[in-house]
Structure formats: C-alpha cells, structure tokens
Amino acid sequence: MSVGCLHVSSEVAGPPVDDPAEACESHASSSNEAVHLQRRLLSLGSELVTLRNHLHVGGAQLGVGGALPGGALPAALPGRKPQPAVPPRAAPAAPAQLPQQPPPPEPRWRNTLPLPAPPPAPTGGANSGGANSGGDVDDLIHLRGPLTEDAVVRALQARFYHNKFYTWIGPILVSLNGYTDTSNPLTLSAARAACRPELARLVHDAVRHQADTGYPQAIILSGVSGSGKTYASMVLLRRLFDVAGGGPETDAFKHLAAAFTVLRSLGAAATASNENSSRIGHFIEVQVTDGALYRTKIHCYFLDQSRVVRPLPGERNYHIFYQMLAGLSADERAALHLEGRGAGELRYLAAPPRRADPDDAARFHAWKTCLAILGIPFLDVVRVLAAVLLLGNVQWAEGAGGAAEPAGDAELAAAAQLLGVAPGALLRGLTARRPPRAARAHVRAPATPAAAAAARDALAKALYCRTVATIVRRANSLKRLGSTLGTLSSDSNESVHNQSRRASSAGGSGGSRGGGAAGKSMAALNDAVRHATDGFVGILDMFGFEDAAPSRLEHLCANLCAETMQHFYNTHVFKSSAESCREEGVSCAPELDYVDNVPCIDLVSSLRGGLLAALDAECAAGAAGGAGAAGGEAERYVGRVRATHRAHPRLLEPRPAHPRRFAVRHYAGDVTYDASDFLEANRDTVPDELVAAFARRGGSGGAGAGGGCEFGFATHLFGAELKALEAGGGARGAHFRASPTSHAAPLDAAAPASTLTQDFHTRLDNLLRTLVHARPHFVRCLRANATEAPMVFERQTVAKQVRALQILETATLMASGYPHRMRFRAFIGRYRAVARAAAAGDGGEAAAAVLQAAEAQAPAPASPAAVRWAIGKRHVFLSEGMRQVLERMRRVRRQAAAECIQAAWRRHRQRQRAPPQAPPPAPRPRPAPIGKTCFTL
Ligand SMILES: Nc1ncnc2c1ncn2[C@@H]1O[C@H](COP(=O)(O)OP(=O)(O)OP(=O)(O)O)[C@@H](O)[C@H]1O
Numbered sequence: 001m002s003v004g005c006l007h008v009s010s011e012v013a014g015p016p017v018d019d020p021a022e023a024c025e026s027h028a029s030s031s032n033e034a035v036h037l038q039r040r041l042l043s044l045g046s047e048l049v050t051l052r053n054h055l056h057v058g059g060a061q062l063g064v065g066g067a068l069p070g071g072a073l074p075a076a077l078p079g080r081k082p083q084p085a086v087p088p089r090a091a092p093a094a095p096a097q098l099p100q101q102p103p104p105p106e107p108r109w110r111n112t113l114p115l116p117a118p119p120p121a122p123t124g125g126a127n128s129g130g131a132n133s134g135g136d137v138d139d140l141i142h143l144r145g146p147l148t149e150d151a152v153v154r155a156l157q158a159r160f161y162h163n164k165f166y167t168w169i170g171p172i173l174v175s176l177n178g179y180t181d182t183s184n185p186l187t188l189s190a191a192r193a194a195c196r197p198e199l200a201r202l203v204h205d206a207v208r209h210q211a212d213t214g215y216p217q218a219i220i221l222s223g224v225s226g227s228g229k230t231y232a233s234m235v236l237l238r239r240l241f242d243v244a245g246g247g248p249e250t251d252a253f254k255h256l257a258a259a260f261t262v263l264r265s266l267g268a269a270a271t272a273s274n275e276n277s278s279r280i281g282h283f284i285e286v287q288v289t290d291g292a293l294y295r296t297k298i299h300c301y302f303l304d305q306s307r308v309v310r311p312l313p314g315e316r317n318y319h320i321f322y323q324m325l326a327g328l329s330a331d332e333r334a335a336l337h338l339e340g341r342g343a344g345e346l347r348y349l350a351a352p353p354r355r356a357d358p359d360d361a362a363r364f365h366a367w368k369t370c371l372a373i374l375g376i377p378f379l380d381v382v383r384v385l386a387a388v389l390l391l392g393n394v395q396w397a398e399g400a401g402g403a404a405e406p407a408g409d410a411e412l413a414a415a416a417q418l419l420g421v422a423p424g425a426l427l428r429g430l431t432a433r434r435p436p437r438a439a440r441a442h443v444r445a446p447a448t449p450a451a452a453a454a455a456r457d458a459l460a461k462a463l464y465c466r467t468v469a470t471i472v473r474r475a476n477s478l479k480r481l482g483s484t485l486g487t488l489s490s491d492s493n494e495s496v497h498n499q500s501r502r503a504s505s506a507g508g509s510g511g512s513r514g515g516g517a518a519g520k521s522m523a524a525l526n527d528a529v530r531h532a533t534d535g536f537v538g539i540l541d542m543f544g545f546e547d548a549a550p551s552r553l554e555h556l557c558a559n560l561c562a563e564t565m566q567h568f569y570n571t572h573v574f575k576s577s578a579e580s581c582r583e584e585g586v587s588c589a590p591e592l593d594y595v596d597n598v599p600c601i602d603l604v605s606s607l608r609g610g611l612l613a614a615l616d617a618e619c620a621a622g623a624a625g626g627a628g629a630a631g632g633e634a635e636r637y638v639g640r641v642r643a644t645h646r647a648h649p650r651l652l653e654p655r656p657a658h659p660r661r662f663a664v665r666h667y668a669g670d671v672t673y674d675a676s677d678f679l680e681a682n683r684d685t686v687p688d689e690l691v692a693a694f695a696r697r698g699g700s701g702g703a704g705a706g707g708g709c710e711f712g713f714a715t716h717l718f719g720a721e722l723k724a725l726e727a728g729g730g731a732r733g734a735h736f737r738a739s740p741t742s743h744a745a746p747l748d749a750a751a752p753a754s755t756l757t758q759d760f761h762t763r764l765d766n767l768l769r770t771l772v773h774a775r776p777h778f779v780r781c782l783r784a785n786a787t788e789a790p791m792v793f794e795r796q797t798v799a800k801q802v803r804a805l806q807i808l809e810t811a812t813l814m815a816s817g818y819p820h821r822m823r824f825r826a827f828i829g830r831y832r833a834v835a836r837a838a839a840a841g842d843g844g845e846a847a848a849a850v851l852q853a854a855e856a857q858a859p860a861p862a863s864p865a866a867v868r869w870a871i872g873k874r875h876v877f878l879s880e881g882m883r884q885v886l887e888r889m890r891r892v893r894r895q896a897a898a899e900c901i902q903a904a905w906r907r908h909r910q911r912q913r914a915p916p917q918a919p920p921p922a923p924r925p926r927p928a929p930i931g932k933t934c935f936t937l
Contacts, residue, residue: 174780179790667804688733737754815881822875
C-alpha cells in the first residue's frame with residue numbers, strides 16, 4: 001500500500017482525491033448536502049456529549065475535548081459503559097495509595113448493570129470527582145480547572161483504571177505501563193499491533209509526514225527503566241511493517257523479527273527495576289521510499305558488559321545463559337562441557353537464587369530457529385557462550401613467586417577446547433605478560449592471580465560483546481538475491497515492494513539493456529542516489545534512567561544518554577518554541593518554568609574537567625605510570641572530581657560518606673555512583689598476548705602462541721586485531737580494546753587510546769546528529785508502580801516521573817502557548833481548504849485571513865485549551881487548540897468533498913449499470929374525425 005493511498009483512505013472513504021478542496025467547489029450543491037449531514041452528525045455528537053457531561057462515570061465527569069473530531073464519539077456513552085479489558089486485579093491498592101480520600105462514589109449505572117465492578121476512581125481533593133479527574137479526556141490540554149501536577153496525575157489515574165493507558169498532550173503521547181503483559185518476550189513477533197490505536201496513529205503520522213515531505217522521522221521513546229519503551233517500540237515497528245512494509249509475511253519482517261529475538265535474549269537481563277530490562281539501546285532505522293519499506297538497519301548501543309562477568313547483587317546475567325541451560329539437549333550439554341552444571345554451579349550466573357522462568361527452554365528453541373534464519377551457525381554461538389560460562393569457573397591461586405596458577409584445570413581445558421585453542425596457549429595468554437616493548441619475544445613476566453582474573457574476565461566480556469556485534473552486523477548486512485524473492489533463504493532485508501518493483505523493471509527493460517554493465521551500473525547509481533536522499537522512519541529505544549545500588553560506570557553512561565534525550569526534548573519542545581516567538585516578535589505567554597538539564601550534562605560530559613574527561617585523564621595517567629591498585633586509583637579519581645566540582649549544584653556527597661563514591665543529581669533523581677571499577681571498565685582492555693592465541697592455525701599473528709586457533713568463528717571475532725598483530729610482528733605486551741571498535745590497533749601508553757566512554761560519547765553524538773535532522777515524534781513512557789505489579793497505580797511513583805519528564809510543563813505549553821509554527825506557504829497549502837475564499841496568495845495576510853475565517857466558523861470552544869494564533873515575520877504561530885480546530889475543519893471539508901465525489905461516482909455508476917430502456921412507444925394514431933360531426937369555426 002502506498003502512503004498516498006493510505007493517507008487519503010485514512011481520512012476519506014472512497015476513491016483517492018488529489019485536492020478535495022477543489023472538488024468541493026466544483027460540486028457545490030452536493031458538497032453543501034454533505035456539509036449539512038456532517039453538521040447534523042456533529043450536533044448529534046455534541047448533544048450526546050452534553051448528555052454525558054451530566055453523568056459521572058466512575059466518579060469522573062467526562063471531558064469534551066477531543067471527543068468530537070471526525071465525528072468520533074466517546075467510547076463510554078450511556079449504555080456503552082467502559083468495561084475493563086483486563087479486570088483490575090489489584091483494585092484495593094488504589095485506595096491504599098490515596099489514604100486521605102473518601103471512597104469512590106458508586107457509579108450510577110452500576111445499580112442497573114451489575115457487570116464487572118468498575119475500577120476505583122480517584123475522588124476528593126480540590127479537583128475531585130467530576131470536572132477535572134479527566135478520565136475521559138484523551139488529551140491533557142482539554143483538562144478542566146487549573147492545570148496542576150495533581151490534576152495531571154489524577155487524569156492519568158482515572159484513565160488508567162478505565163484501561164486507557166495512552167494519553168495525548170497535543171502531538172506528544174504519554175504511555176502508562178500497567179504491567180498487564182509481563183510475560184511478553186518483547187520481540188517483534190510477539191508484538192500485538194492491532195490493539196494500540198494511539199501507537200498506530202503515531203506510525204501513520206510519521207509515515208505520512210515522511211511521504212509528504214521526504215523528511216526523516218524519528219519516534220523517540222523515553223522514560224525510566226521499566227516504563228515500557230521496548231514494548232512500545234516493538235508494537236510501533238510491527239505497525240510500521242503493516243503500514244509500509246507489506247506486513248509480517250515479508251522476508252524483511254522475518255529477518256528483522258529473527259534479529260530482535262536473537263538480540264533480545266543476548267541483550268536483556270533482570271535488574272532491580274525491571275525483570276526484562278534491555279541492556280542494549282536500539283535505534284531502528286527503517287528507510288521508507290514512496291510509502292514502502294526499502295531497508296532496515298539496527299544501530300545497537302551495548303554498554304553493560306560488566307554484567308557478563310559480574311552482575312550486580314540482586315540482579316541477573318543475560319537471559320540467554322539461563323535459557324541455554326534450560327533448552328540444551330543432553331547431547332548438546334555434553335558437547336559443550338555443561339553436563340551437571342546449573343546456574344548455581346557457574347560463577348558468572350550464581351548471583352541470586354531465583355525462580356527459573358518456565359518459558360526459558362521454549363525461548364531458547366525459538367532463539368535457535370532465529371539464528372538459522374539469520375544464517376548464523378548455532379553451534380558457533382553456543383560454543384562461545386559455553387566457553388564464557390566455563391571461563392568464569394577458572395580460578396587462580398598464588399603459585400611460586402606470586403605467579404597465578406589455575407586452581408583446577410578442567411574448566412580451563414574445557415574452555416580452551418570450545419574456543420579451539422590449545423589449553424597451554426590460553427593459559428599463557430591469561431597469565432604471561434611481556435613487559436611493554438620487550439625487545440625479545442621470550443621475555444615474559446608472570447601475572448598475579450588478580451591480573452589473571454582480570455584477563456579472564458576481559459576475555460569473557462570481549463567474546464560476548466563481539467558475538468553480539470557480529471550478529472548485529474550480520475542482521476544489517478543481509479542482502480537480497482533476486483532469484484530467491486519471497487523465500488527465507490533469500491539473503492535480504494529489503495522490502496518485497498522493491499523486490500517486485502526491481503524484478504518488474506528488470507523484466508521490462510531487459511531487452512533494451514540486454515544486461516549491459518553500463519546500464520546496470522547506471523541503474524544502481526540512480527537507485528543509490530535516490531535512496532541516499534530519501535528519509536527514514538526511525539524508532540529510538542535507548543537506555544532508561546536507572547538508579548541501581550551501587551551504580552557503575554555503565555549506569556553513568558546510560559543516565560548521560562537519558563539526560564541527553566531529555567535535553568533534546570527540552571530543546572525541541574520548550575526552547576525552540578520560545579526562541580522562535582522571540583525572534584519573530586510574537587509574545588508567547590506563558591513563560592514556561594521548565595527545568596534545563598544542561599548543567600548536569602556539562603558536569604558529566606564536559607571536555608574540560610567533566611566526570612568522563614577526568615576519568616579518561618586518570619586512565620591515561622595510570623597507563624603511563626603503570627596501573628596501581630584499583631581502589632587507590634578510584635579514590636584518587638573521586639578526590640579529583642570532588643576538588644574540581646566542589647561547588648557544582650549537581651554533584652552531591654554520597655550518604656553515607658565514602659571515599660570511592662559520589663552522587664549526581666539527575667533530572668529524574670539522585671544517583672550514587674561507586675567508582676571502584678570505573679577505571680577498569682573505562683579502559684576496557686584485553687592483553688594482546690591473549691588475543692594472539694586466537695590467530696588462525698598457520699597464521700603469523702599468534703607467533704609463538706602455540707599452534708593457533710582452529711575455531712573460525714572465534715578467530716573472526718578478533719579479526720581486525722589479529723591483522724594488526726600480524727602487521728606488527730606479534731604480541732608485544734600491549735592491549736586491545738575488549739569491545740569491538742573501529743580502532744583495532746594495539747593501545748599504546750604513548751598514543752591517545754580510545755576508551756569505553758569516549759566511544760559511547762562519540763556514538764551518542766552521531767545519534768544526535770541524525771536526530772536533529774529528523775522530525776521527532778515523542779512518546780513519554782511512565783511506569784505505573786515500582787514493583788511491576790499488574791494494574792496498580794502508585795501516585796507517588798507516577799508523580800515523580802510526571803515531574804521528571806516535564807509533562808505538566810508540556811501540557812501548559814500545548815494548552816496556552818504557541819508550540820506550533822508553520823511557514824506561511826506551508827500553512828496555506830495545508831489549510832486552504834478551511835477557508836478557500838480567504839486564502840488569496842500565500843503570505844502572512846492570506847494566512848491571517850484563513851485563520852480569521854476559521855475562527856468565525858468554529859463552534860464555541862468546549863475545552864479550556866486556548867485557541868490562539870499569531871502572525872510572525874515568516875511563520876504562523878498556533879496554539880495546540882487552534883491546530884486541532886484547523887485540523888478538524890480540514891477533515892470535515894475533506895470528508896464532505898470525498899462524500900460528494902463518492903455520491904457523484906455512484907450516480908454515474910448507477911446510470912451506467914441501469915438496463916437499457918426500451919424506445920418510447922410510437923404515438924397512437926389519432927382516430928380520423930367522423931364526417932358531419934366536425935365543427936368548424
Ligand atoms: N503497554 C504495556 N502493556 C502491558 N505490559 C507492558 C506494557 N509496556 C511494558 N509492559 C511490560 O512491562 C515490562 C517492562 O517493559 P519494558 O522492558 O518495555 O520497559 P523499558 O522501559 O524498555 O525498560 P528498560 O529501559 O529497562 O529496558 C515488560 O515485562 C513488559 O512486557
């Protein structure tokens with residue numbers, strides 16, 4: 001389905017109309033009938049709404065705003081009482097959260113219709129009960145009474161207990177996670193697209209804008225960990241496929257779904273705040289051309305590598321390990337040296353005893369199938385994963401001269417065998433160190449047990465995150481083969497639309513081109529240029545704000561990311577609207593008091609003395625002088641940070657005081673960071689001696705490492721580093737980055753080395769560069785409670801997030817400021833149909849005339865949202881209320897025009913189909929006059 005078609009069919013029924021406004025004029029009389037009918041429908045709607053305003057449903061008086069557009073009547077009309085799709089299981093919890101409130105009034109309809117008990121609704125307080133509880137106000141700008149945080153939370157609560165988890169603030173969507181679907185594996189295949197009209201609307205808007213303007217679109221999900229970002233992102237992506245990608249039967253969908261299933265198990269883990277937390281941030285870029293999906297790309301941001309070797313107390317390692325232990329067959333276990341080993345026997349997994357997930361085995365089998373779809377050998381990946389687990393059980397004891405000796409060789413030998421290297425080579429890689437720049441290859445110093453344990457953990461992390469990176473690369477690089485169109489064996493993630501288009505164009509022009517190389521390359525070039533300039537629809541699901549105890553470097557990076565996204569939102573929503581009003585001399589009351597988080601971003605990421613720059617400096621100093629004890633380095637780092645930012649309002653003292661800890665006041669709360677592992681995590685290195693063990697058998701990179709590696713997949717994981725070693729003549733006591741980076745040369749104390757945080761910062765910068773060129777669509781995600789309990793609304797938890805995400809400020813701006821501006825020409829182009837006679841020209845005067853005409857035609861406002869506009873130097877400024885009025889009028893006009901065209905078309909068809917009429921009978925001959933009776937005058 002093309003977007004043009006989609007766009008029109010979503011607004012008007014019947015044949016597509018290029019410019020319904022023009023049709024409207026040329027069929028004036030029919031159009032008048034249509035408008036008349038439409039008005040009658042609207043007036044009927046408002047009568048029903050007026051009637052409903054006298055009825056209190058669940059203690060909430062029904063709002064009016066947003067109920068009428070397009071004649072859409074509110075769902076909860078008398079006789080159509082709201083019925084929760086999921087009966088509120090924890091209904092008593094709501095009154096418990098509202099201790100000072102009287103019990104909710106008995107809804108009237110309950111006496112006559114004794115169906116499921118209505119959910120408890122908030123009452124009491126200044127905004128109690130009716131007018132402002134806002135249960136049926138689907139857009140917060142239409143809330144009645146003073147717009148306060150309390151009113152917003154009450155409205156969300158009232159909606160929540162009516163199973164309405166999505167609420168608009170103008171064009172911004174607020175999504176409230178009610179934890180009604182916690183068993184969802186959060187994969188693309190499991191996303192249920194059909195039941196989320198608000199998310200569907202967002203996708204339609206993004207695709208339509210992209211088609212209309214060619215401009216890239218980005219749907220940006222933000223919120224704390226557990227607020228439902230990943231859930232929503234999967235639903236959105238699924239919907240995007242339905243709209244533009246040809247649906248779930250296409251190869252593109254199957255490939256992407258397989259990639260997400262594989263990555264979900266590898267990148268999600270149970271944390272203190274979310275049993276199913278995504279530890280990999282995603283930006284899913286979907287290239288849409290002419291309304292059809294052309295290509296998809298997943299950008300992954302993997303930070304939480306320490307979890308592989310050291311999950312935080314009370315948390316778990318990545319899901320895949322538990323799923324693997326549950327799903328491997330006996331033979332597979334034996335082959336992987338895992339027989340008799342459960343999570344309790346494997347050190348990296350042995351954290352807290354938890355109930356095993358009954359779905360683990362099934363999910364593992366699905367994971368295996370999806371690996372096959374991506375063309376990645378299952379055995380290769382599980383060999384690496386099993387080796388990681390076995391490495392965790394390799395312990396070190398102090399041998400002669402303080403040198404590290406493995407305590408028990410079985411795991412070391414098993415891990416070596418799985419990785420395809422000789423046990424001796426692995427042992428040497430883990431324990432022997434050449435002093436940097438040792439002149440001769442045989443000069444080696446033994447590692448201490450602590451250094452050997454660090455090397456073991458570094459290897460485990462490197463193996464894991466490089467496997468993830470390889471899978472992502474594979475998923476992104478799937479290319480289409482024309483001959484396998486429509487089959488899973490095709491190597492593609494492009495759309496079937498383009499497959500068929502290309503197939504047909506190839507077929508059509510085959511004769512003339514005759515397969516000539518020049519013709520083909522020209523076509524390829526044209527295609528490349530065309531798609532390089534096309535926009536995309538992106539879905540961003542990055543790390544949510546987290547307050548783990550204690551928080552590590554990864555959490556600091558994740559929280560920096562959340563701060564950056566918050567800043568992006570502030571700039572886009574608040575700052576730019578105020579600045580453009582100022583620039584064009586438009587007074588924009590009210591002055592919004594939003595919280596600017598730039599000071600916090602500066603504290604963390606400023607190049608001059610920010611927390612991350614100071615950490616890099618400390619790492620470089622440690623590398624130059626030989627790393628000292630981790631604890632000492634961490635204390636020195638924290639001491640320097642405190643000294644530099646003594647008076648910074650966002651840097652706090654931890655409670656209780658601790659020499660290796662500091663606290664930061666983030667936009668969503670205070671977080672205490674423990675810097676004990678900061679330096680090690682930031683360096684993120686693996687010794688070159690260890691990497692050399694993976695050189696292919698017969699290759700020179702592992703010179704002297706003892707035979708080389710015979711496991712191609714493992715060699716591939718370190719491919720770039722092994723090449724660098726080969727070029728440099730083998731290991732020389734340097735280090736490589738454990739995570740895959742573009743910088744594959746050995747790190748050198750003399751040369752500036754990249755670090756984990758530098759890489760992350762660069763990638764975040766690049767992401768922002770992409771986002772600033774896109775039109776954003778924001779989804780603000782909230783979690784209903786802190787305990788992941790289904791259908792429990794904790795007011796304090798929600799209020800805290802409402803404050804952090806500046807939802808009240810957004811609603812105030814949308815309700816009474818000028819959040820929208822449009823160039824005169826664009827404005828006239830869109831709203832000419834509203835007042836065609838007034839729209840002469842395309843300048844400010846014509847825009848003002850359209851707006852005045854629209855105001856004159858608009859019915860009396862039923863909502864407190866301001867219906868305001870202003871004309872600036874180059875732009876029309878609109879309040880959200882005004883925009884909605886204009887959109888509604890435009891929709892009515894288009895609808896009327898479409899109905900008019902339909903009627904004309906039907907008449908035409910009817911005339912065509914009517915059976916041919918018999919020729920009119922010949923007139924009967926008049927009888928001849930009888931003679932003599934003829935009168936003459
Ligand atoms: N709209 C929803 N309806 C029902 N259940 C939901 C909804 N959104 C999320 N959930 C459930 O809530 C849990 C947390 O959601 P999710 O993992 O998507 O949050 P998140 O914001 O992505 O968290 P993180 O940042 O930690 O990855 C999941 O078990 C998910 O199935």
